[in-house]
Amino acid sequence: MLQVFPDFKGRYGDFGGKYVPETLMGPLQELEESLDEAMSDPDFLKEYHHVLKEYAGRPTSLSYADKLSGHLGGAKIYLKREDLNHTGAHKLNNAIGQALLAKRMGKEKIIAETGAGQHGVASATVAAKFGLKCKVFMGEEDIRRQELNVFRMKLLGADVVSVSSGNGTLKDATNEAIRYWVANCEDHFYLIGSVVGPHPYPRMVRDFQRVIGDESRKQFLEVENELPDRIYACVGGGSNAMGIFYPFLDDASELVGVEAAGKGIDTPEHAATLSKGTPGVIHGSMTYLMQDENGQITEPYSISAGLDYPGIGPEHAHLFKTKKVRYEAITDEEALGALKLLTEKEGIIPAIESAHALAQAFKEAGNMSADQTILINLSGRGDKDMATLMEHFQEEV
Amino acid sequence: MLTKTPFQGKLTKTKNLFIPFIVAGDPTPEYTIQFALRLQAEGADVLELGVPYSDPLADGPTIQRAAKRALNAGMSLRKAIELVPELRKHGVEIPIVIFTYYNPVLQIGHDEFFKLLDNNGVEGLLIPDLPYEESEEIREQSEQADIEFISLVAPNSDQRIKQIAEHAKGFLYCVSALGVTGERKEMSEETLSFIEKVKEHSSVPVAVGFGISTNEHVKLVREHADGVIVGSKIIRLIEDELNHIENGEGDKALGNFSEGVNSLVQ
Numbered sequence: 104m105l106q107v108f109p110d111f112k113g114r115y116g117d118f119g120g121k122y123v124p125e126t127l128m129g130p131l132q133e134l135e136e137s138l139d140e141a142m143s144d145p146d147f148l149k150e151y152h153h154v155l156k157e158y159a160g161r162p163t164s165l166s167y168a169d170k171l172s173g174h175l176g177g178a179k180i181y182l183k184r185e186d187l188n189h190t191g192a193h194k195l196n197n198a199i200g201q202a203l204l205a206k207r208m209g210k211e212k213i214i215a216e217t218g219a220g221q222h223g224v225a226s227a228t229v230a231a232k233f234g235l236k237c238k239v240f241m242g243e244e245d246i247r248r249q250e251l252n253v254f255r256m257k258l259l260g261a262d263v264v265s266v267s268s269g270n271g272t273l274k275d276a277t278n279e280a281i282r283y284w285v286a287n288c289e290d291h292f293y294l295i296g297s298v299v300g301p302h303p304y305p306r307m308v309r310d311f312q313r314v315i316g317d318e319s320r321k322q323f324l325e326v327e328n329e330l331p332d333r334i335y336a337c338v339g340g341g342s343n344a345m346g347i348f349y350p351f352l353d354d355a356s357e358l359v360g361v362e363a364a365g366k367g368i369d370t371p372e373h374a375a376t377l378s379k380g381t382p383g384v385i386h387g388s389m390t391y392l393m394q395d396e397n398g399q400i401t402e403p404y405s406i407s408a409g410l411d412y413p414g415i416g417p418e419h420a421h422l423f424k425t426k427k428v429r430y431e432a433i434t435d436e437e438a439l440g441a442l443k444l445l446t447e448k449e450g451i452i453p454a455i456e457s458a459h460a461l462a463q464a465f466k467e468a469g470n471m472s473a474d475q476t477i478l479i480n481l482s483g484r485g486d487k488d489m490a491t492l493m494e495h496f497q498e499e500v
Numbered sequence: 501m502l503t504k505t506p507f508q509g510k511l512t513k514t515k516n517l518f519i520p521f522i523v524a525g526d527p528t529p530e531y532t533i534q535f536a537l538r539l540q541a542e543g544a545d546v547l548e549l550g551v552p553y554s555d556p557l558a559d560g561p562t563i564q565r566a567a568k569r570a571l572n573a574g575m576s577l578r579k580a581i582e583l584v585p586e587l588r589k590h591g592v593e594i595p596i597v598i599f600t601y602y603n604p605v606l607q608i609g610h611d612e613f614f615k616l617l618d619n620n621g622v623e624g625l626l627i628p629d630l631p632y633e634e635s636e637e638i639r640e641q642s643e644q645a646d647i648e649f650i651s652l653v654a655p656n657s658d659q660r661i662k663q664i665a666e667h668a669k670g671f672l673y674c675v676s677a678l679g680v681t682g683e684r685k686e687m688s689e690e691t692l693s694f695i696e697k698v699k700e701h702s703s704v705p706v707a708v709g710f711g712i713s714t715n716e717h718v719k720l721v722r723e724h725a726d727g728v729i730v731g732s733k734i735i736r737l738i739e740d741e742l743n744h745i746e747n748g749e750g751d752k753a754l755g756n757f758s759e760g761v762n763s764l765v766q
Binding site for chain 1: 553554555556557558559560564571576577578601602603604605606607608628629630631632633634652653654655656657658660664675678679680
């Protein structure tokens with residue numbers, strides 16, 4: 104039996120809920136009712152899975168990393184290849200699900216927020232595919248860091264709105280998207296990109312991302328005849344991790360979520376929300392977050408624009424508190440080292456986000472025995488990070 | 501029938517209320533006191549004292565800027581509450597509502613928060629990101645502490661209006677239109693009929709906020725509601741005087757502010 108979270112109030116133990124202005128309570132209720140109807144409608148689920156197969160390219164592969172496993176000399180390492188998903192990351196799974204729901208609800212305009220740009224690209228993609236108007240809120244610092252993805256969004260026909268408040272990163276883009284939604288909730292669908300935000304968003308995004316875990320489970324059983332000993336995934340808001348973990352929550356596989364330690368969790372420059380944060384409310388949800396002693400939300404840091412978010416999905420907060428999942432933190436340098444190793448050994452350039460999960464797995468694999476297995480969720484590919492990677496590796500190559 | 505005179509008896513009328521909003525510490529705590537006194541002199545019946553917050557989901561750019569100025573000046577929830585006895589000392593007598601987002605309250609802790617409100621003589625509380633479903637505990641604690649917990653209704657609250665209005669204390673905050681706080685040009689017919697609908701269910705005064713920016717808005721709303729709440733426009737009047745304040749021309753700044761408020765509400 105899978106966990107029955109969230110409860111009817113949208114809570115995962117102490118976390119979750121709907122901490123939003125009154126204006127959004129009506130739209131959230133409408134969304135919840137439409138979602139429940141859609142998820143119990145076989146025709147909707149059939150269409151969702153059809154689009155995943157025919158358009159997104161699912162199921163994605165499960166790759167055995169033989170050279171890497173040999174090099175590290177311990178557990179057998181498998182990679183769930185979300186980098187092979189259309190648009191280059193797991194984000195599309197959720198965007199397809201929500202876009203189909205938006206259409207079903209009669210909403211023709213979608214808004215989205217994005218950090219690294221992957222969710223923005225996925226949203227712009229489904230908008231083009233399904234004939235929706237799309238507005239993407241993005242921090243001005245992220246626009247600078249992710250020039251390529253900004254261009255992709257514009258090419259796909261989306262309107263990219265630059266957000267200059269705060270540090271100009273994902274937190275600020277999310278604030279602005281919510282504010283815009285408050286004013287335009289009657290005809291706009293807010294397509295949230297991670298398992299964050301007010302109920303029912305964390306549950307909805309998890310349920311659209313669980314396809315990763317469902318596929319992995321089936322594929323792993325086919326290849327290994329048993330489930331993996333450990334499963335690793337990176338965690339910013341936490342959607343790829345929730346997607347792969349969820350179908351394994353009641354199994355013996357050990358689940359490991361990996362946060363961004365940035366320049367080190369003992370410095371102020373990190374995005375390790377569970378390792379260093381405390382409970383509070385951010386973007387409509389009770390969860391762990393990074394804040395000062397007065398409850399003002401502080402700015403996170405990571406080399407990866409996809410991980411520098413000061414909060415985390417409420418279900419992760421619950422899994423952390425109940426010790427159902429082990430959470431670790433990996434620095435920028437460790438992530439870059441893992442990225443390089445995977446690239447050299449397997450010919451796969453991962454996203455810097457995914458490299459955090461790789462780094463933690465590589466640390467542990469050598470201490471495991473040859474009959475043990477590891478599954479790492481390779482949440483996306485590294486194309487979007489080339490500018491950052493060039494800064495770090497140009498002299499070496 | 502409006503029978504209650506809430507806020508610990510300090511609110512002596514239930515009609516034609518003027519409820520201004522300022523951000524504590526914008527641009528300094530000393531000026532907050534001076535602006536509050538001017539607002540009282542111009543007929544304010546209740547003062548909403550906003551606590552600056554880093555991530556205000558219900559606020560537009562004007563209030564966001566004010567919050568940033570106040571945070572830069574070192575303001576916090578605790579300091580904002582502790583500013584209330586200072587306001588009293590200088591002659592502010594009208595009921596004061598602390599307007600804060602929920603996260604700072606959580607960090608202080610509910611018990612300590614209510615102890616602070618009580619010790620510093622706060623009469624009301626408004627938390628815009630704590631809707632009815634999430635506010636049960638705070639509502640109960642407010643009741644025990646004899647502090648009016650202000651509830652909000654929005655044009656799309658629909659069947660929630662009745663439930664929210666039944667539990668409303670102090671006054672019922674009627675959000676005039678979908679959207680965040682900020683000045684607006686027009687007030688629609690729908691807004692006016694929405695106010696009438698809300699009044700059917702409310703036993704406390706119904707006050708209308710969000711977008712009240714001109715004397716015409718104030719007059720129009722007063723014909724239909726029991727009060728007007730003015731935030732961004734008041735903040736804008738403060739912003740217009742920041743240069744004078746920085747140049748040490750405080751009296752001029754306060755004079756202009758009073759004139760601006762007067763022409764808005766008279």
